[in-house]
Amino acid sequence: xxxxxxxxxxxxxxxxxxxxxxxxxxxxxxxxxxxxxxxxxxxxxxxxxxxxxxxxxxxxxxxxxxxxxxxxxxxxxxxxxxxxxxxxxxxxxxxxxxxxxxxxxxxxxxxxxxxxxxxxxxxxxxxxxxxxxxxxxxxxxxxxxxxxxxxxxxxxxxxxxxxxxxxxxxxxxxxxxxxxxxxxxxxxxxxxxxxxxxxxxxxxxxxxxxxxxxxxxxxxxxxxxxxxxxxxxxxxxxxxxxxxxxxxxxxxxxxxxxxxxxxxxxxxxxxxxxxxxxxxxxxxxxxxxxxxxxxxxxxxxxxxxxxxxxxxxxxxxxxxxxxxxxxxxxxxxxxxxxxxxxxxxxxxxxxxxxxxx
Ligand code: ADP
Ligand code: MG
Numbered sequence: 633x634x635x636x637x638x639x640x641x642x643x644x645x646x647x648x649x650x651x652x653x654x655x656x657x658x659x660x661x662x663x664x665x666x667x668x669x670x671x672x673x674x675x676x677x678x679x680x681x682x683x684x685x686x687x688x689x690x691x692x693x694x695x696x697x698x699x700x701x702x703x704x705x706x707x708x709x710x711x712x713x714x715x716x717x718x719x720x721x722x723x724x725x726x727x728x729x730x731x732x733x734x735x736x737x738x739x740x741x742x743x744x745x746x747x748x749x750x751x752x753x754x755x756x757x758x759x760x761x762x763x764x765x766x767x768x769x770x771x772x773x774x775x776x777x778x779x780x781x782x783x784x785x786x787x788x789x790x791x792x793x794x795x796x797x798x799x800x801x802x803x804x805x806x807x808x809x810x811x812x813x814x815x816x817x818x819x820x821x822x823x824x825x826x827x828x829x830x831x832x833x834x835x836x837x838x839x840x841x842x843x844x845x846x847x848x849x850x851x852x853x854x855x856x857x858x859x860x861x862x863x864x865x866x867x868x869x870x871x872x873x874x875x876x877x878x879x880x881x882x883x884x885x886x887x888x889x890x891x892x893x894x895x896x897x898x899x900x901x902x903x904x905x906x907x908x909x910x911x912x913x914x915x916x917x918x919x920x921x922x923x924x925x926x927x928x929x930x931x932x933x934x935x936x937x938x939x940x941x942x943x944x945x946x947x948x949x950x951x952x953x954x955x956x957x958x959x960x961x962x963x964x965x966x967x968x969x970x971x972x973x974x975x976x977x978x979x980x981x982x983x984x985x986x987x988x989x
Pocket of ligand 2: 674675676
């Protein structure tokens with residue numbers, strides 16, 4: 633196992649720069665997710681760690697070694713892609729052992745490692761099958777088995793669950809987490825799905841447009857987002873942002889005053905951020921018109937209109953709301969976020985600064 637250090641890393645394709653100086657310290661044994669919208673540079677960064685893409689600037693280290701100029705085979709990493717790229721004419725066992733065979737590992741050792749990986753992944757009874765006779769989830773496991781048998785210092789995953797249906801994706805997510813708890817191999821996992829990142833990772837790197845917006849544990853990002861982008865990207869349904877004007881310790885939202893959280897100093901145009909589960913029914917609340925009510929049984933999602941702005945609220949308890957009705961909702965004062973005109977979240981002085989890139 634090894635730590636991975638990404639320092640001032642840049643990437644350009646010709647004249648186009650796509651990564652703009654990234655810094656990430658990944659600890660030995662840590663599970664880190666790279667998350668962000670499509671095209672933000674996640675795969676590019678992962679492929680640079682793997683050695684599949686040259687580095688335009690900065691350094692990448694795996695353990696004590698700078699790997700910038702090392703070919704992939706010498707980096708002691710194993711990568712799992714979205715398309716599993718299994719050899720169709722080889723059996724599961726042959727697919728899993730192939731890299732070891734190419735590396736000249738002796739037969740008994742290959743068999744030992746393949747048998748062990750198959751046990752970990754519940755593939756023992758499928759070792760003689762061809763990939764076409766496996767389900768999507770089983771193929772995914774074979775792809776992981778191929779990585780496990782190499783016992784690498786680092787696992788690199790690029791959206792490995794994207795081709796699976798929703799139910800299987802959730803099941804494989806749990807399996808990957810169990811696998812990491814068992815093997816404790818340093819893992820970098822790329823996904824565009826914030827829920828996948830939240831549920832799997834020790835820490836999440838949120839990227840947008842080739843820069844890192846914030847690095848933190850799932851709940852740090854959820855509770856203390858650095859800016860509007862992270863606040864709305866992490867969490868589903870998204871955090872509500874209400875436009876208002878701050879003055880004299882209050883923020884005026886469409887004519888209703890809401891107190892600024894203690895210790896927050898703001899004036900002028902700001903946005904009040906409030907998560908859907910932190911809107912509370914209250915006579916003194918903001919008047920909002922119910923547009924759509926979606927009960928799911930465990931909770932009810934309500935879509936509302938507040939002075940032309942879309943608002944989402946989620947209730948665990950049941951209410952008989954109807955479309956067209958006006959309800960009064962107050963942001964829970966303990967969970968109010970204030971964003972300045974530049975989209976940065978305002979903090980109390982005492983509050984710990986988040987880890988920035
Ligand atoms: P993500 O994995 O986050 O969806 P990528 O890392 O694949 O994003 O791509 C990041 C940016 O780099 C995108 O704008 C993409 O168009 C560009 N890009 C990726 N590969 C190449 C390439 N081989 N040549 C030119 N541009 C590329
Ligand atoms: Mg990608």
